[in-house]
Amino acid sequence: MIDVESETVVDCDWHYQDSFKEVAEYMPEPWRTKYNDSFWEDSGVTQALSSFFPTSTGDRQNYGKVLREHSNYPDAPEDPERVTEGMDFLDVDISVQISHLILAMGGVTADDERVQAFTKGYIEYMLDQVLDPDAGIYGLAPMPYGDVEASLDILERVEDEEAYVGACFVTAGASPPLGNRKYDPIYERCEQLDMPVVYHTGGSGLDEYVRAGYQEMIETHTLGFLESNMSQIVSVACQGVPEKYPDLDIVFMESGVTYIPGLVSRLDEEYLKRPEEAPLLDTRPSEYITDFYFGTQPLEVSARNDLLDLCFDMIGTDRLLYASDYPHWDFDSPSIINELPMLDDDDRRAILGGNAIEVFGV
Amino acid sequence: MSVDADDLVKVGPASEFDDGDAEIIEVGRAEVGVVRADGEFYAIRNQCPHDGGPVCKGNVQKELVGEFTGTGQRVEQQYSDTDIISCPWHGWSFELETGIHIGDDRIQVPTYEVVVEDEIVYVHTGD
Numbered sequence: 431m432i433d434v435e436s437e438t439v440v441d442c443d444w445h446y447q448d449s450f451k452e453v454a455e456y457m458p459e460p461w462r463t464k465y466n467d468s469f470w471e472d473s474g475v476t477q478a479l480s481s482f483f484p485t486s487t488g489d490r491q492n493y494g495k496v497l498r499e500h501s502n503y504p505d506a507p508e509d510p511e512r513v514t515e516g517m518d519f520l521d522v523d524i525s526v527q528i529s530h531l532i533l534a535m536g537g538v539t540a541d542d543e544r545v546q547a548f549t550k551g552y553i554e555y556m557l558d559q560v561l562d563p564d565a566g567i568y569g570l571a572p573m574p575y576g577d578v579e580a581s582l583d584i585l586e587r588v589e590d591e592e593a594y595v596g597a598c599f600v601t602a603g604a605s606p607p608l609g610n611r612k613y614d615p616i617y618e619r620c621e622q623l624d625m626p627v628v629y630h631t632g633g634s635g636l637d638e639y640v641r642a643g644y645q646e647m648i649e650t651h652t653l654g655f656l657e658s659n660m661s662q663i664v665s666v667a668c669q670g671v672p673e674k675y676p677d678l679d680i681v682f683m684e685s686g687v688t689y690i691p692g693l694v695s696r697l698d699e700e701y702l703k704r705p706e707e708a709p710l711l712d713t714r715p716s717e718y719i720t721d722f723y724f725g726t727q728p729l730e731v732s733a734r735n736d737l738l739d740l741c742f743d744m745i746g747t748d749r750l751l752y753a754s755d756y757p758h759w760d761f762d763s764p765s766i767i768n769e770l771p772m773l774d775d776d777d778r779r780a781i782l783g784g785n786a787i788e789v790f791g792v
Numbered sequence: 793m794s795v796d797a798d799d800l801v802k803v804g805p806a807s808e809f810d811d812g813d814a815e816i817i818e819v820g821r822a823e824v825g826v827v828r829a830d831g832e833f834y835a836i837r838n839q840c841p842h843d844g845g846p847v848c849k850g851n852v853q854k855e856l857v858g859e860f861t862g863t864g865q866r867v868e869q870q871y872s873d874t875d876i877i878s879c880p881w882h883g884w885s886f887e888l889e890t891g892i893h894i895g896d897d898r899i900q901v902p903t904y905e906v907v908v909e910d911e912i913v914y915v916h917t918g919d
Contacts, residue, residue, distance in 0.1 A: 614865075
């Protein structure tokens with residue numbers, strides 16, 4: 431035995447507990463400023479579902495540019511009473527709440543219980559603390575669809591709860607894609623309960639939802655949301671979910687509207703060349719997809735009006751649902767719909783409220 | 793069925809056709825394929841409404857169909873009794889009897905009546 435105190439000892443693995451915020455002071459520009467203006471704080475990750483390391487391409491708040499006056503987001507968890515404050519700010523009378531954190535579930539690929547445990551806790555928390563149909567605050571029940579039995583448990587839990595008006599499937603990361611027969615029991619139960627299925631996209635901030643190597647959030651946020659929704663729309667339609675469960679209302683959220691005509695046009699072209707690969711369909715996939723409902727946010731108001739007009743015409747103004755996405759960074763206020771020149775007032779009322787009242791029964 | 797001989801275009805002896813065989817003839821200004829499938833004769837315009845391809849030079853097969861048998865079950869697929877012909881350019885496929893596209897019944901290739909008299913195949917011009 432040696433006397434270590436008098437010997438030279440080398441420890442080859444010591445973990446210094448650094449913080450991103452401290453290190454940022456020493457980063458090269460522009461990252462020193464970007465980090466200091468972001469919401470990443472000491473740990474490099476916040477409520478914003480983005481992080482500096484290891485897989486985020488950017489700060490959703492755009493490095494200090496995007497601020498929220500009527501929400502704690504992204505600095506801290508929300509105070510339940512601030513939902514009403516935000517609704518008043520937007521002039522929204524009824525809101526359908528969906529978990530912010532669940533949007534990252536697509537990154538969980540292990541067959542463990544994290545998603546199930548979170549969703550079960552979320553259901554109870556929201557019922558206890560946030561949802562209030564008398565105040566127009568309803569919710570969607572997140573489906574931990576990787577575990578069908580757990581999803582059915584959640585549906586059983588909420589089926590008699592007035593506050594829950596739909597089942598939410600996060601489209602990012604779902605594998606196999608959501609038209610697979612594995613998910614049939616969830617769809618069957620939702621149809622029986624007259625509970626719409628709301629597919630909600632995700633897929634940005636976590637670079638590899640689409641593929642590795644993109645460098646900026648403008649790339650991943652543009653592509654990730656589209657890819658996540660498009661992949662599930664194609665799967666759900668081609669595998670015949672609308673034929674299997676014809677009374678099931680299907681809603682897709684948060685990718686705007688301009689991708690729909692392009693997607694269905696391409697899919698129809700494929701279908702006409704190989705319809706036997708979608709054997710449950712009686713006609714073109716577009717006929718089914720334009721029976722789905724689509725959230726309008728983030729509406730591409732900078733596009734040519736005639737393109738938006740075409741999109742609204744193809745989808746149908748009776749199939750479009752206003753969605754704010756508040757308090758996220760790219761939210762839409764109702765004026766986005768109200769100021770569209772090609773709509774008449776009946777269309778505006780339908781998109782801003784009437785269609786949702788019909789779909790969700792709120 | 794009685795038809796006026798002036799309205800018939802002679803194709804040839806029925807005995808020269810095997811199942812899957814097609815003979816291209818002119819009916820007026822149209823190219824028409826006379827096709828035998830399961831011992832029956834069909835006549836269908838040899839022009840795909842998709843891109844103008846020669847439909848009748850494609851394969852004759854049975855239509856593959858699927859049935860939903862229950863929640864969680866794999867779709868059961870089997871070949872039906874419906875004879876189809878597929879344009880060799882892109883695979884657009886049509887029921888031989890009706891000319892209707894198997895994926896969209898709004899798309900249809902014109903068909904013609906076929907008459908077999910004294911073992912000779914004729915196509916009725918439709919005039």
